[in-house]
Amino acid sequence: MTEEVDVVVVGLGVGGEEVAGRLAGAGLDVVGVEGKLVGGECPYWACIPSKMMIRAADLLAETARVDGMAGRAHAIPDWTPVARRIRDEATDNWDDTVAVKRFTDKGGRFVRGWATLTSPNEVTVGDQVYRARRGVVFGTGSAPVIPPIDGLADTPYWTNRELVEADTLPDSLLVLGGGAIGLELAQAWNRFGVEVNVIEASDRIMSNEEPESSALVQDVLAADGVHVHTGAKATAVSHGEGRFTVTIEDGRRLIGEALLVSVGRKAKLGPLGVDKAGLDPSASSIPVDEWMRAGDGLWAVGDVTGRGAFTHVAMYQADIAVRDILGQGGPSADYRALPRVTFTDPEVGSVGMTEAQAHAADIRVRTGTARVPETSRGWIHKAGNAGLIKLVADADAGVLVGATSVGPCGGEVLSMLTLAVKAKVPIDTLRDMIYAYPTFHRGVLDAVHDLDAD
Numbered sequence: 001m002t003e004e005v006d007v008v009v010v011g012l013g014v015g016g017e018e019v020a021g022r023l024a025g026a027g028l029d030v031v032g033v034e035g036k037l038v039g040g041e042c043p044y045w046a047c048i049p050s051k052m053m054i055r056a057a058d059l060l061a062e063t064a065r066v067d068g069m070a071g072r073a074h075a076i077p078d079w080t081p082v083a084r085r086i087r088d089e090a091t092d093n094w095d096d097t098v099a100v101k102r103f104t105d106k107g108g109r110f111v112r113g114w115a116t117l118t119s120p121n122e123v124t125v126g127d128q129v130y131r132a133r134r135g136v137v138f139g140t141g142s143a144p145v146i147p148p149i150d151g152l153a154d155t156p157y158w159t160n161r162e163l164v165e166a167d168t169l170p171d172s173l174l175v176l177g178g179g180a181i182g183l184e185l186a187q188a189w190n191r192f193g194v195e196v197n198v199i200e201a202s203d204r205i206m207s208n209e210e211p212e213s214s215a216l217v218q219d220v221l222a223a224d225g226v227h228v229h230t231g232a233k234a235t236a237v238s239h240g241e242g243r244f245t246v247t248i249e250d251g252r253r254l255i256g257e258a259l260l261v262s263v264g265r266k267a268k269l270g271p272l273g274v275d276k277a278g279l280d281p282s283a284s285s286i287p288v289d290e291w292m293r294a295g296d297g298l299w300a301v302g303d304v305t306g307r308g309a310f311t312h313v314a315m316y317q318a319d320i321a322v323r324d325i326l327g328q329g330g331p332s333a334d335y336r337a338l339p340r341v342t343f344t345d346p347e348v349g350s351v352g353m354t355e356a357q358a359h360a361a362d363i364r365v366r367t368g369t370a371r372v373p374e375t376s377r378g379w380i381h382k383a384g385n386a387g388l389i390k391l392v393a394d395a396d397a398g399v400l401v402g403a404t405s406v407g408p409c410g411g412e413v414l415s416m417l418t419l420a421v422k423a424k425v426p427i428d429t430l431r432d433m434i435y436a437y438p439t440f441h442r443g444v445l446d447a448v449h450d451l452d453a454d
Contacts, residue, residue, distance in 0.1 A: 002122075002129040005029045007325065009137045010115040010123060010272070013040025015302030015314030016139025017103060022322045024108035031130050032108050033115040033123065038099035040141050042311045045161045049086040050184060053164075054343050056082045057188035061224075061345060065383035077192040083167045094165070117273035121297050134325060135297035138286060139314070140272060142265040142303035147176070147234075155239035157259045160185070169194050170257035174246055176234060178205030180342040182262035183217065186226055187344050196226045197254050199246060201233040206342065210355065210390055210404050212369070213348050217406075220346065220386050229254070267304040290332035292321040299325065308338060336401075337422035341411035346372075346387045349414030352402035352421040355392050364395040368451025372407040375446055376438040384408060387440075389447045391417075399424045413441045427451065 009020040012034035020032040037044050059075070066073035087093050100110050113125040123130045144159040146152065160181055173189055175182045178200030190196045198205065198221070204214040205228060218228050229248070236247040237259065244259040270281045277295045279286060285306025292299045299321045302314035316333075323330045342348040358365045372378035372387030379385075387407025394401050403417035420430060427448065435442040 001127065002131055004131045004133060005031050005109075006132065006134045007031075007137065008033065008115070008123045008130045008132045009139060010117075011040070011138060011140035011302075011304070012038045012099075012103065012110075013139055013141045013302055013314065014042050014311050015318045016040070016137065017099070018315055018318035019137050019139060019299075019301060019321055019325075020108050021103050021106045022318075023325060024103070024106045026322075026326055027107070028134070030108045031111055031123075032103055033111045033113060033125055035112070035114040037094065037096040038103060038110070039096060040139075043099075044091050044094055044096075045164045046181075047311055049090045049164045050160070050181075050188075051343060052085055052090060053082060053188045054184060054345075057191040058345055060191045061384065069383055079167075079169050079192055082192075086164065114271065116271065117276045120277045120295065132297065135299060137321060137325075138272065138274075138294070138298075138300040138304055139302045139318075140267065140304050142267045142309055144261060145264040145266050146261060147263055149176075149234050150236040152237040152261070155237055155244060155259065157237070157244070157261050159261055163258075163260055171195065172256040172258070173197075174199065174244055174254055174256035174259045176246070176259065176261045177263035178202070178228065178230065179208075179262065179264065180206070180340075182260065183221070184343050185260065185262070187221060187224060190221075190224055190226045195256070197256060198226060198228045199232050199234055199248070199254065200228070200230045203231050205230060206348065208354075209342075209348060209350055212388055212390060213350070213404055213406050216386055216388060217342075217344055217346070217348060220344070265303065265309050267306070269304075288317075290320075290334075291324040292317050292333070293324065307333075307335060308340070310338075310340060313338065334422075337418050339414055339418045341414065343411070345384065346407045347405075347410035349405040349410040349412075349417075350403065351414060351418045352400070353392055354402055354404075355390075358392050358394070358401050363401060366393045366395045366451055366454045367391060368393070368447040368449070368454060370443045370446035370450060372440070372443060375440070375443040377440050377442065378407070380438060381408060389413065389443045391444075391447045391451050393427060393451055397424075398427050400427065400430075407440055407443075409440045413444070416441055416444065 006028040007030045009032045024030040063073045063075040115123045115125045118124045172195040175186045175198045186196045206214045233249040238245045246254045275281045286300040294300045301317040303309045339351040368391045370389045373385045390404040392402035405413040
């Protein structure tokens with residue numbers, strides 16, 4: 001059976017749901033197709049539940065910081081209220097009834113199932129074919145990369161999904177991958193008493209961040225009791241008698257009750273039928289232009305575009321795609337000031353280019369750095385004040401092309417740095433601003449002064 005509609009949105013993660021809902025709200029006949037849960041990874045297995053874990057773990061860490069500053073305190077970790085909050089408040093026990101209603105109340109039609117592009121403007125779900133008059137939008141997200149390590153596929157390893165759904169904690173956890181997701185969860189579970197080993201093949205954790213950030217976070221994790229192994233390539237994984245064994249290239253063996261695989265994410269295009277639109281089904285992402293167009297009558301938003309597996313990128317791209325489909329115009333995509341935050345303690349916020357990336361782009365680079373403990377607010381904060389602010393400037397243009405903010409409020413301080421990069425705020429203006437005292441963001445002025453001395 002074939003039915004004509006205005007738009008078919010395939011995949012209702014945060015980006016797809018935003019596109020589908022806004023187009024339906026604008027009066028278009030929209031069909032939204034989702035095989036799992038409306039809202040996607042973020043509300044059920046990523047951003048929201050993981051930050052609930054981190055909030056709880058940070059409370060434990062703050063309690064431990066009371067001694068010597070405000071009296072004496074002792075906390076007894078209990079995972080039960082955390083798991084209950086994730087199940088009841090964040091995910092409705094992994095039920096998307098509310099999310100589906102949110103979409104259909106806007107006038108959209110929801111279809112549960114897996115969609116395939118069967119021609120450039122036709123999507124098939126089971127026996128039903130939808131022919132799109134205006135176009136098709138892909139918002140199918142990404143899936144965890146499972147590395148081809150000997151024996152791994154035959155073990156009951158976890159991805160972030162299984163970890164987030166855990167009602168009880170193991171006594172020990174091995175984490176394959178020292179990126180944002182792995183480190184956030186490693187630190188959180190360690191603070192609840194789990195022995196954690198992080199295994200990273202690269203020579204440093206957080207390899208996409210500034211080296212100074214990597215070193216600082218690794219020191220903090222070590223002080224927390226997390227064992228971080230860098231330059232450690234896993235060559236084999238086995239499971240027996242309730243334990244995982246990960247063999248490292250140098251012959252070491254690490255043992256844990258649970259194993260989290262967190263080495264990255266990748267879109268899976270093969271099942272989507274993108275070849276029907278002239279796209280490569282073996283590619284790692286769907287290439288799009290500055291209007292999210294992937295072809296005539298075809299758009300893509302979110303992780304599947306390869307522009308960063310972040311909810312804020314998906315929402316940003318969704319807005320552009322909606323405006324393009326409705327013919328509303330406005331600004332097209334500009335990723336110069338793409339921010340990201342790793343919610344470890346301390347938080348690691350960054351925007352734009354790292355120093356190495358700026359050099360690779362043949363920019364004449366100047367850098368300036370301020371250490372949070374040496375700022376007034378950092379000194380006042382004392383316990384848990386590890387952090388830094390690093391600015392990366394184009395010396396010829398006199399503007400920032402990148403910045404990093406690590407600290408107790410690193411993600412919040414990042415906001416002004418993101419604006420500075422996006423708006424090309426002159427460094428002279430940053431130097432001439434009045435910064436409230438004593439704040440963490442005033443450290444930006446210290447970094448500007450260090451930039452002047454470079």
